[in-house]
Amino acid sequence: MRVKKILFFLLISNYIFAQWSISNAERSALISIYNSTNGEHWSVVWDFQKDPKTWYGIKIKNGFVTEINLRGNVLKGNFPSNISVFTKLEKLDMSSNQLEGEVSSGISSLSSLIRLDVSNNRLSGDPSLVLSSLTQLEELSLGNNNFSVSDIDGFLQNFTKLKILDLSKFGLSSVPSKISLNPGLEILNLSNNHISQGFSVLSGLSKLTELNLSGNQLTAIPSGFPAVLKSLDVSNNLFSANYSAPLSSLKNLEWLSLENNQITQFPAELAQLTKLAHLNFGRNKISGGTSALLLLTDLQQLFLNNNQFSGDFPAELLQLPKLQMISLNSNQLSGSIPQNIPAVTFLENNQYTENQISTFLNFNVLNPNPKTADFVYSPQRYDEEKTVGAHVNGTANLTQSLSGNDYTFTWFKTLDQNLNAHTSSYFISSVQPEDFDVYTCEAYYVKNHPKYLMEVSFFREPITLFDTMGTNEISKNINIFPNPTKDYLNIRTENIKVESSAIYDLSGKLLFTSKKSVIDVRHLPSGVYFIVIETGNSRETFKWIKE
Numbered sequence: 065m066r067v068k069k070i071l072f073f074l075l076i077s078n079y080i081f082a083q084w085s086i087s088n089a090e091r092s093a094l095i096s097i098y099n100s101t102n103g104e105h106w107s108v109v110w111d112f113q114k115d116p117k118t119w120y121g122i123k124i125k126n127g128f129v130t131e132i133n134l135r136g137n138v139l140k141g142n143f144p145s146n147i148s149v150f151t152k153l154e155k156l157d158m159s160s161n162q163l164e165g166e167v168s169s170g171i172s173s174l175s176s177l178i179r180l181d182v183s184n185n186r187l188s189g190d191p192s193l194v195l196s197s198l199t200q201l202e203e204l205s206l207g208n209n210n211f212s213v214s215d216i217d218g219f220l221q222n223f224t225k226l227k228i229l230d231l232s233k234f235g236l237s238s239v240p241s242k243i244s245l246n247p248g249l250e251i252l253n254l255s256n257n258h259i260s261q262g263f264s265v266l267s268g269l270s271k272l273t274e275l276n277l278s279g280n281q282l283t284a285i286p287s288g289f290p291a292v293l294k295s296l297d298v299s300n301n302l303f304s305a306n307y308s309a310p311l312s313s314l315k316n317l318e319w320l321s322l323e324n325n326q327i328t329q330f331p332a333e334l335a336q337l338t339k340l341a342h343l344n345f346g347r348n349k350i351s352g353g354t355s356a357l358l359l360l361t362d363l364q365q366l367f368l369n370n371n372q373f374s375g376d377f378p379a380e381l382l383q384l385p386k387l388q389m390i391s392l393n394s395n396q397l398s399g400s401i402p403q404n405i406p407a408v409t410f411l412e413n414n415q416y417t418e419n420q421i422s423t424f425l426n427f428n429v430l431n432p433n434p435k436t437a438d439f440v441y442s443p444q445r446y447d448e449e450k451t452v453g454a455h456v457n458g459t460a461n462l463t464q465s466l467s468g469n470d471y472t473f474t475w476f477k478t479l480d481q482n483l484n485a486h487t488s489s490y491f492i493s494s495v496q497p498e499d500f501d502v503y504t505c506e507a508y509y510v511k512n513h514p515k516y517l518m519e520v521s522f523f524r525e526p527i528t529l530f531d532t533m534g535t536n537e538i539s540k541n542i543n544i545f546p547n548p549t550k551d552y553l554n555i556r557t558e559n560i561k562v563e564s565s566a567i568y569d570l571s572g573k574l575l576f577t578s579k580k581s582v583i584d585v586r587h588l589p590s591g592v593y594f595i596v597i598e599t600g601n602s603r604e605t606f607k608w609i610k611e
Contacts, residue, residue: 085117085124093149094122094129101139101163108137121157128152135181136160143187148173155179159205163187172197181205183230188212192219200225207232207253220244227251232276238262245269255279255297264288277301278321284308292316299323299344312336323347323367324589326611330356338362346370346391347589354378363387369410370394377402377411393440403427408438416444418470418509418520425516442520443506449525449570451605453532454495462490464505464524471507471522479504479526479573495529500603502568502594503527526570528594530605542597548609553583553595560599568594585610 084091097103098110108120117124123131129150139161147156148170156174159181166189167182177198187209195204201223207230213219216231217240226246230253239254239262249269256279263286266272274295277286282301287310289296296314299321309331311317317337321344328349334340340360344367351372357363363384374396381390382404389408397414401424421441447465454460462475467488475485478501483490492499507522541558555562565583567575570592583595588610597604 085115086127086129089149090129091116093144093146094119094132096146097132097144100144101141101161106134106137106139123155125152131155133157134161139163143167143182145170147171150174152176157181158185160184165189167191167194169194171195174198175200177201178225179203181230183207183209183232185209190214195219196222199223202226203228205230205253207234208256209233217241217244229253232256232279239265241265242268247271250274252276255300266290285310289314295319297321299325301325303327305329307331309333315339318342318362320344326590329353332356335359341365341386343367352378354381357381358383361385365389367391368395373397375399377405382406400424405439410440412440412442413445415446416441417446418522421520422511422518425513425518444520444522445525446507446522447524449527451528451530453530454492454499455532456495456497458495460492460495460499460529462492462503462505462527462529464488464507466507466522466524471509474506474508476504476506477501478568492529497531497603500529500531501596503529526568528605531603542599542604544595544597544606544608547606548611549585550611551584551586553585553608555581555583555597557581563598563600565595565597568596570594 094116095112103109110119116122121133121137122129130152131154132150133155135157136159139158141163142165143163145168147168153174154176156177156179160183163182163185164187167187172194178200180198180201181203183205184207188211190213191206191211192213192215196219199222202225204223204226205228211234213234216236220240221244224246226249228251229249232253232255234257236254236257236259239259242265245265247269248271250271251274252269252272253276255276259277259280266275267288267290269290271292272290273292275289275293276297278297279300282298283303284307285298291313293314294316296317296319300323303322303325305326305328307327311331311333314337316339318339319342320337320340323344324347326349327345330345330350330353334356338359339362341362342365343360343363346367347370349372350368351374358380361384364386366381366387366389369391372395373392376399377397379402381387382402387406390406391410392414393410394413397411398416398420400420401411401416403424452460452462473486473488475483475490477483490503490505504526505524509520509522511518541560543556545554545556555565562581564577564579566577567583567585569575575588590610592607592609595606595608597606
């Protein structure tokens with residue numbers, strides 16, 4: 065009888081195992097991960113009625129889970145505690161989620177793991193304590209968490225096969241030492257650190273093709289990068305008009321970003337980077353000199369958005385034979401739009417008129433340009449920013465320059481608060497303290513042509529309504545400093561209580577509010593901003609500069 069029971073249980077166990085492509089233990093562990101990370105609210109959920117081989121992000125080989133890839137699937141909760149169940153796991157990607165806590169110790173037993181990516185989460189602690197045994201890793205991506213490693217060089221020496229390493233936002237002040245970085249490294253991400261030294265180490269990485277040094281407060285591009293480099297990201301640093309750009313040796317560079325700096329002109333060395341296909345100078349202070357780019361005959365994508373180009377479209381760029389995409393949005397361009405613009409062209413947030421846009425579209429109806437597939441032109445801007453003074457219980461008239469029945473007008477307060485006012489000007493008959501704010505007007509235009517639909521929103525630059533009585537009375541007693549500033553903005557008052565302050569960009573968009581007298585503005589890009597300071601019965605507006 066006992067033998068029969070044993071045989072019965074064996075038959076049942078084999079039957080249960082045969083239902084799924086993996087063991088019950090691994091299936092249960094996957095379900096546990098699902099339940100502990102808010103699985104019901106994942107972007108792509110799992111159907112437990114189906115075999116695990118059909119579940120999103122799961123790969124199975126010979127009855128074992130070999131890959132778990134839940135990148136960007138809105139996981140919330142702690143890092144899975146039962147990860148050690150997956151003894152044949154080779155790839156684990158849980159990046160770009162909202163995982164918290166420390167990496168569980170169970171991961172240290174996954175001797176087959178060759179790829180680990182937990183970047184862009186909220187993890188903390190010292191991961192070196194549990195990851196050092198994973199000596200077969202070819203990719204280690206830990207960046208953009210809250211990790212802290214006491215001995216980064218000692219930790220990295222364990223990984224002699226690494227090809228991909230992400231240590232972004234790791235609190236580093238120097239590039240890891242030569243003895244700790246695998247000479248075969250191909251991709252290195254050191255972004256969002258405080259690195260100011262140790263760059264000579266990089267010259268020894270003879271296979272390094274992709275390097276990210278964005279967000280390190282560099283004032284010049286370091287020299288000595290390996291000649292094989294194909295991708296370089298030095299965006300979000302502190303390059304200014306006189307920055308150094310030793311790029312001439314990087315003959316193989318195909319992708320280069322210097323976005324969001326203080327650059328006023330293109331470096332002469334660019335002309336020697338003839339293999340460049342992608343170039344990003346967006347969010348700088350460049351106003352011309354595009355002829356410096358004409359030797360980049362392989363260039364396909366060019367970002368010049370959020371600069372200071374004005375007047376006519378820089379037509380000489382259209383001589384670039386392979387240019388497929390150009391972004392010139394958020395400049396001050398106007399005039400006629402060339403008919404031979406690239407297939408994808410972004411011109412929104414400039415100063416083109418309805419007539420200039422419709423002229424371009426009408427010409428293309430009669431003379432179709434098969435290259436122009438995606439022309440983005442809305443919204444556009446018009447008028448100049450200005451301030452209007454008023455006093456409590458007085459009147460205020462906010463105006464804009466467009467007129468006619470072709471437009472539908474809508475006024476906004478603080479850019480996004482719809483006032484349900486649809487007249488060409490906005491009149492306040494009795495100004496109240498809460499009316500002192502930043503206003504914009506949208507002039508919406510639509511034309512249903514037989515061969516195209518033209519829809520464009522024209523937004524006037526913001527009008528700041530300020531309290532003339534309050535300003536005259538208070539300006540002597542409120543001061544902001546330093547101005548310009550790189551990191552903190554201080555509010556000094558005399559016998560006045562500041563209830564709150566609000567930071568706006570030049571478009572009138574509210575960025576954030578504060579109740580502190582010392583405001584941290586380190587995270588803001590360089591540029592010009594407004595601060596509106598609220599007191600007991602009035603408000604004061606100051607313009608300030610972030611360096």
